[in-house]
Amino acid sequence: MTNAIEVENLVKRFGSFIAVNHLTFSVGKGEIFGLLGANGAGKTTTIRMLCGLLSPTSGKISVAGYDAYTQPEQIRASIGYISQKFSLYSDLTVWENIRFFGGIYGLWGKELRIRALELVEEFKMHDFKDTKVESLPVGWRQRISLAVSLVHKPPIIFLDEPTSGVDPVGRRMFWETIHQISSMGTTVLVTTHYMDEAEYCHTVLVMVDGRIEAQGVPAQLKSTHGVESMNDLFLLLSRNGKLNIE
Numbered sequence: 651m652t653n654a655i656e657v658e659n660l661v662k663r664f665g666s667f668i669a670v671n672h673l674t675f676s677v678g679k680g681e682i683f684g685l686l687g688a689n690g691a692g693k694t695t696t697i698r699m700l701c702g703l704l705s706p707t708s709g710k711i712s713v714a715g716y717d718a719y720t721q722p723e724q725i726r727a728s729i730g731y732i733s734q735k736f737s738l739y740s741d742l743t744v745w746e747n748i749r750f751f752g753g754i755y756g757l758w759g760k761e762l763r764i765r766a767l768e769l770v771e772e773f774k775m776h777d778f779k780d781t782k783v784e785s786l787p788v789g790w791r792q793r794i795s796l797a798v799s800l801v802h803k804p805p806i807i808f809l810d811e812p813t814s815g816v817d818p819v820g821r822r823m824f825w826e827t828i829h830q831i832s833s834m835g836t837t838v839l840v841t842t843h844y845m846d847e848a849e850y851c852h853t854v855l856v857m858v859d860g861r862i863e864a865q866g867v868p869a870q871l872k873s874t875h876g877v878e879s880m881n882d883l884f885l886l887l888s889r890n891g892k893l894n895i896e
């Protein structure tokens with residue numbers, strides 16, 4: 651297997667509405683791949699199909715070498731996922747959350763304890779490991795969600811708008827952590843509507859109304875389209891995309 655994720659001609663229809671319109675892309679191992687687009691562009695629908703949570707209408711998906719139609723359970727065991735909705739238990743402490751989700755992924759006893767301690771160390775959570783999640787700032791909660799999503803050491807993680815509502819300092823910290831994770835070989839597919847965050851990705855795909863409007867390395871995309879920032883590129887593509895609606 652060369653790529654961590656392979657998607658070919660992926661389509662999702664809800665009735666007559668096409669939410670995802672013939673997406674084709676691949677994500678290399680250890681790559682940070684950004685799925686960008688405005689609200690309603692089709693990012694969450696795409697990520698849910700890749701995680702095996704939603705059936706595609708048509709098209710091919712391979713994640714960690716597994717086929718989304720025939721091997722969804724193997725896919726779920728090979729990935730970490732942070733959904734748009736806050737996924738931790740607010741009334742449990744950080745430590746209890748890590749142990750709870752570790753248990754869900756089949757870890758227990760000494761192995762679970764060692765893994766939980768590793769995560770506390772890696773994510774520098776010593777000072778509040780016994781604090782209830784509800785009393786921590788949003789930026790830290792998202793960092794903890796990220797730590798928890800890695801409890802079973804998945805080779806691929808999917809993050810759906812993980813920095814939504816996080817302040818700029820927290821967002822920067824979050825992205826530094828994503829880079830650390832990727833440098834250790836984990837593949838990261840992340841969605842965002844903050845276009846400045848595209849700069850942190852190795853490769854991006856810009857979606858407009860379910861379609862691919864641009865795909866590539868951020869620096870190259872900016873130079874090809876003659877724009878200074880990813881935000882400018884996105885505005886340009888959105889305008890063109892809307893004009894193209896049939």
Ligand SMILES: Nc1ncnc2c1ncn2[C@@H]1O[C@H](COP(=O)(O)OP(=O)(O)OP(=O)(O)O)[C@@H](O)[C@H]1O
Pocket residue numbers: 664667669687688689690691692693694695696811843
């Ligand atoms: N179950 C559903 N039934 C009908 N339409 C849906 C359903 N789920 C999503 N959609 C529609 O599909 C389109 C894409 O939604 P999606 O949530 O994937 O967008 P998004 O890019 O993730 O945006 P957001 O950040 O707002 O979630 C939207 O127009 C949405 O209303």
